[in-house]
Amino acid sequence: VGVIHISEEARDDVAQKLRIGIYFAAWWALNVVFNIYNKKVLNAFPFPWLTSTLSLAAGSLMMLVSWGSRVADPPKTDLDFWKALAPVAVAHTIGHVAATVSMSKVAVSFTHIIKSGEPAFAVLVSRLFLGETFPLPVYLSLMPIIGGCALAALTELNFNMAGFMGAMISNLAFVFRNIFSKKGMNGKSVSGMNYYACLSMMSLLILTPFAVAVEGPQVWAAGWQKAISQIGPNFVWWVMAQSVFYHLYNQVSYMSLDEISPLTFSIGNTMKRISVIISSIIIFRTPVQPINGLGAAIAVLGTFLYSQAKQ
Numbered sequence: 290v291g292v293i294h295i296s297e298e299a300r301d302d303v304a305q306k307l308r309i310g311i312y313f314a315a316w317w318a319l320n321v322v323f324n325i326y327n328k329k330v331l332n333a334f335p336f337p338w339l340t341s342t343l344s345l346a347a348g349s350l351m352m353l354v355s356w357g358s359r360v361a362d363p364p365k366t367d368l369d370f371w372k373a374l375a376p377v378a379v380a381h382t383i384g385h386v387a388a389t390v391s392m393s394k395v396a397v398s399f400t401h402i403i404k405s406g407e408p409a410f411a412v413l414v415s416r417l418f419l420g421e422t423f424p425l426p427v428y429l430s431l432m433p434i435i436g437g438c439a440l441a442a443l444t445e446l447n448f449n450m451a452g453f454m455g456a457m458i459s460n461l462a463f464v465f466r467n468i469f470s471k472k473g474m475n476g477k478s479v480s481g482m483n484y485y486a487c488l489s490m491m492s493l494l495i496l497t498p499f500a501v502a503v504e505g506p507q508v509w510a511a512g513w514q515k516a517i518s519q520i521g522p523n524f525v526w527w528v529m530a531q532s533v534f535y536h537l538y539n540q541v542s543y544m545s546l547d548e549i550s551p552l553t554f555s556i557g558n559t560m561k562r563i564s565v566i567i568s569s570i571i572i573f574r575t576p577v578q579p580i581n582g583l584g585a586a587i588a589v590l591g592t593f594l595y596s597q598a599k600q
């Protein structure tokens with residue numbers, strides 16, 4: 290019986306590793322596709338507030354249809370759940386729109402190099418707002434992260450302040466989002482997939498009035514006509530692809546968060562950025578100077594050192 294028991298455990302372990310491996314591979318692949326279509330859309334139609342809103346709208350619609358048709362079970366939520374979700378949704382909305390504004394101003398690779406500095410923000414926020422302290426190696430690992438990001442920013446050929454600040458604001462907002470959502474998901478009453486669905490819906494409600502105020506239907510209509518006349522009817526597919534893939538990669542990442550520690554999650558997220566940085570440089574033929582690439586490599590290496598130090 291003992292032998293059967295052990296082999297069953299081993300089988301469960303292999304099955305879980307395989308499942309997490311599939312989640313990670315899907316998360317990175319979906320994210321690369323999102324980033325490419327998002328940038329293609331922003332190049333032709335530079336309205337990041339609208340594209341951010343459409344991403345949330347597509348996800349909300351897909352999940353409402355899934356719940357209505359019972360493809361997915363709707364979550365059982367109460368007022369307390371939505372109250373706890375509110376700060377997560379505010380942070381998610383700010384982080385999402387700030388990253389998209391950044392990508393509308395600079396190369397996708399640059400936004401993600403700055404976003405690879407997120408662990409430095411996590412440590413600073415935990416230290417300053419939550420009073421958490423960390424062992425010395427964690428603080429030391431921030432030096433290559435901050436230094437690498439700074440070097441990459443200083444040597445970026447197409448540096449733009451709004452693009453840089455957007456990525457920085459996104460880092461800060463996502464650190465708060467992760468802190469709040471870890472608290473909210475701890476009860477485990479709602480699965481990762483449904484948690485992210487509710488998050489999208491609430492963020493959509495928050496973002497829509499701001500998107501209308503900042504950009505607005507008139508500029509959207511004029512921009513849309515121009516984009517269609519330049520790109521042709523395919524442009525509609527690009528917009529749909531960026532919206533649907535945005536939801537899918539986030540959904541998969543929240544599904545994997547159900548099964549892994551936040552630390553494993555952040556390592557996965559950094560590896561995701563490497564694939565986005567490399568693929569977007571190739572696809573958009575982004576000019577990169579060696580010193581600029583060195584800065585990016587140091588920043589990413591720093592994130593790995595950080596994850597080791599935290600372990």
Ligand code: 3PG
Nearest residue numbers: 384385386388389404463
């Ligand atoms: C967004 O638009 O929300 C950002 O591209 C998300 O960035 P991240 O999920 O890679 O942190």
